[in-house]
Amino acid sequence: MTAQHSGDGAGESARDRDGEEPVLSVRDLRTVFRTDRETIHAVDGIDLDLYEGETVGLVGESGSGKSVTARSIMGLVEEPGEVLPGSSIRFKGEEITGYDTAQYQELRGSGIGMIFQDPLSSLNPVFTVGNQIKEALKVNRGITGEAAREEAIELLEAVQIPDAARRLGEYPHEFSGGMRQRAVIAMMLACEPEVLICDEPTTALDVTIQAQILELLRDLQEERGLSILFITHDMGVIADVTDRVNVMYAGEIVEKAPTEELFANPRHPYTEGLLEAIPGQHADEDRLRTIEGEVPTPNEAATHCRFAPRCPKAFEECEAVHPELVEVDEETADHTAACLLYPEHMTTPEAVAHHERLGGADGDGGDADEGSGPATAGDDVAADGGDRR
Template sequence: MSGTQPTLAVEDLRTAFFTDKEIIRAVDGASFTIGPGETVGIVGESGSGKSVTARSIMGLVDSPGRILEGSSIEYRGEELVGKSEDAYRKIRGGDIAMVFQDPLTSLNPVYTVGNQIREAIRLHRGLEGAEARELAVELLEAVSIPDARRRITEYPHQFSGGMRQRAVIAMALACDPELLICDEPTTALDVTIQAQILELLQDLQDERDLSIMFITHDMGVIAEIADRVNVMYAGEIVESAPVGDLFDNPKHPYTQGLLESIPGRHPDEDRLRTIEGDVPTANEPARDCRFAPRCPEAFDACEAVHPVPVDVGQDHTDHAAACLLYPEGSTEEERVERHRQLGNAAERVIGGETDSNTDGEEPQTAADGSGGEHR
């Protein structure tokens, strides 16, 4: 992707939810890019911040959530954070589209599938009547729905789960987006239909040069569809690598645990391997390693120093991990000191707390005064 402007560039994204009792740091400093025609996976357990990352990109963070000052989401070089709702609406659905986990949440049960696709076409392409109908038929055919001309007159409940998900993908493609965000689109489907949906997405990507951000907790799905992978834990990206490197040479203990827990990886064992414990709620600034309480490799410094991403790649691969075990070849003291220095340089205000770069001011919100909230 060298020399090519990324379709999406997320830099230091921080999305927090301000409740009466605490501040939940759902996304806490995530940075990644997605290039033209590239599929980037976001993986992690439930509660890691994957879906909030997607909703932040789409401008769908509801109150009391806020995208904090200093966060950057650039679509083809254009900053999205701070845009008004009207400006965001022109991008959402048109340039950037999203496929949600449960297609029933995206389809209105009282309107036909065809009506809903035509509405998206009318809003973003300005087509109506026979033109919109023909395009709706073409879109259903593009997602391999048979007898599309009849199917557009049917209601969502008349479609199977896999067919509904195909219809939702057709709606997302109605406006010919450059970036498609898929939030666990195959989780509710059986294995056979899941494979068909993944194949469909790859075919559509090849035909349309789509950039895809694919969110899942299923490492097997990521292995099949992604070019690059970002592993999230407690709001942070703890490892990022090309998909082959991640599976062949995982560096972060959390990534290693996820891969070890894949069913079928150890067929001779009676029980599935698991990662003990649960994903913590990130309600405090990151002053240590959030994975340390569950980590088999943890040592004393993990409870006192917050790890930051460092290069762990070989042969010039773009592979980074946020772990005090790296960089390899250094002593424990050298590694800990490097992470401490890098962390101090990157500190910033979250939720009104003070650090080296501030004087204790209240957290800023988006430039339009909306608190970074878009619907």
């Protein structure tokens, strides 16, 4: 589950060249919430891929749209929310955005599992933990009776809950926070999912228990071949558990890279700010570094850089041109950023013009073709050696 274990370090591009299909593929996902006063573009045209056996991170501040992305994938967006037509979510090659309630329930049972930040939201307080695991086994795998009890014990032991047979008869309130999260993971494993979406699963836990849960997920992934989408605001956790990272801001993905590359060479000013704000990065300073301001509510179509009001590198065009995801340089094909400073080999005016053309080709940043990905700098004008801003 660590960035080192995959061994390829090349991210989506190398995997695509190898002909491997993602187990989960999201294209141009747009989820809105309509109110009497405005429409919130909570998820605004994001793409991401998750391949077999890897862990992909989705990171950003609260309000960036991470959890809405997860709920959109799981079919859990309720009124007044809506996943817009044209959004594509494919699981093992099959489009799932058109699923009905019964199909989504089946998918959640055996295809994609989800672990929430608060385990109590996934556990019924009036039933024992054992009853809830056995119910999952009955519904999803048809296992009942003594066989279900034995399997439930094995699942609790798999998530390292001691004295598992006795703990089956206890209620959620009798478990500590870390133990409840382990019980939720056991329930997910009862469904035998291929993809696990972890939405801030360690945020409410102290650092010791957090480390234990992360280690548990790492072991389970290795044993069962799970593919994990890990959602968090904690860059330290991202560094520890992921192979590739998607940085999200105000409904959009603003940077993508393999984990080691992102931490060694962040390119988007927002990513740089997140890394600068990690406690301990500047131990000699009296105050923690922060990103000034707050994540805006994306209540209108993106016609400019949403990060510009908080960006220390912003210039005039950032308020008028929407940045598209482009390769940051000619050498790093698997590292993209949505910033007018890139592609790096272009002058700033050339880069701005490049983004304008890409946005125009996608309908002013709107409905991009499903197959469209980050454009390469080679598709546009070559740099003339002029100075960048």
